Structures are given as C-alpha cells and as structure tokens.
Amino acid sequence: MTRQPTPLAIAAGERSPRVLFDAGKGTLHISGESYPEDAAAFFGPILCALQEQLNEAGPPLQVDLELVYFNSSSAKALMNIFQILESAAARGRQIAINWHYHPDDDTMEEFGQDFAEDFKHADFRVVPRE
Template identity: 55%
Template sequence: MAAMEPVYHEATDRTPEVAFDFNAGTYRLAGESYPEDAASFYGPLTQGLRQAVDERSSDSIEFTVEMVYFNSSTAKALMNIFQILEDGAEAGIQVRINWCYHEDDETMEEFGEDFSEDFAHADYRMCPTS
C-alpha cells in the first residue's frame, strides 16, 4: 500500500498549525481555530486520520493538541477526530493524546477534561504548561 503523504499547514490567524505524519504516527494541532468553514478545513484531516487508522499506517499514534482558542464548530471537529482515535485504540493501536494548555487557562482545561471522558482505550493526558 502506498505510504500516505504527511500533511503540514502553517498556522494562520484563524486556523491552527497542522502537522500530521500518518506513517510516523505523530499528529499535532496548535494555535487558534475559528475557520470560515470548519467542515472544509477539518474534513480532509479527519478523512486522512480515518484512513491511517483503518490501514494501520503506524502501530502507535501520538496526537498532540495545543490550542489556545477554538470555536464551537471546531469543538465538533475535534470530537470527530477523538472518536477515530478511540476507535483505533480499541482496535489495538497504541494511542496517546496530549491535551496541552496554559495552566491559567480554565476554558481549555475544562475542554480537555470533557474530551477525556470519551476515552476508555487511548491514553489521554492533560499537559498543563506554564
């Protein structure tokens, strides 16, 4: 099977930095997210992740989220991504999610806690930074 091309998008004012290396199993979203159209921004990323998980492009996945602000449509997209990761973990992929946030940022801390509730198989870690 052909190796999947990694995806890299630099951060813009309204979209986060995206670094998805499907074959290495390392994924990162960092910055702010309130795109004009969250479905068209996150749709291809979600599809790529789904394909990588289905085809087992890597034996382990480390997914790091370092967001400082995201809108409600982005929250929905993150939820979809996390469901794919949990499915992958259930299917035997070793999945670790790092939820990184500034220690003073209660909003991001709450979101991190709320998302964590969906994981039974993946290793989900809260990573406060100062």
C-alpha cells in the same frame, strides 16, 4: 516494502490552527487558534487522512494538541477526530493524546477534562504547559 504516506501539513492561518500529521512517524500535532470560516471544510481533509491511516495496522500514534481557543464548530470537528482516534484504539491501535494547556487557562483545562472522559481505549492526558 510499504509506501510512506506524504505528511499532511497545514500552516497556521489567521484563524485556523497549524496542523501536521505524519502517519509514517506516527505523529499528529494541532496548535493555535481555531475559528475558521468553515470548520467542516477545514477539518475535512484531516478527518479523511486519519480515517485512511488508522484503518490499517500501523505504528503507535502520538497526538499533541496545543489549542488556545476554538469555537463551537471547531469543537464539533475535534470531537469527530477524537471519535476516530478512540475507535482505532478500541480496535487495538496504540494511541496516546496529550491535551496541552497554559496553566492559567481555565477554559482549555476544562475542555481537556471533559474530552478526557470520552476515552476508554486511547490514552488521553491533560497536560499543563511548563
């Protein structure tokens, strides 16, 4: 019997996103705004948890991102997350990522399109919100 890891849950802050990573269910949600004081410190535990869980074989992972604004330090952290996801997908893990954006939000749409180009193995989709 395998032990189910405890989900990583971070409530939304004034300037940091809500994060929920449930490795047992195979879901990762990040939503809101992101310009924390120290982006490396904020995203560090998420990167660690992902790295740990994606190292071994496991269920498919469904990632949903619903960001409305992020600063350049957070962009760097997102890129680190994407690199972990893409390399896990390259090793055979089934990973689907949805980049949700408000249909009127040009900046978030453009970021989604740019990030999409970096994926070859994971299924990255840019999805306008209803």
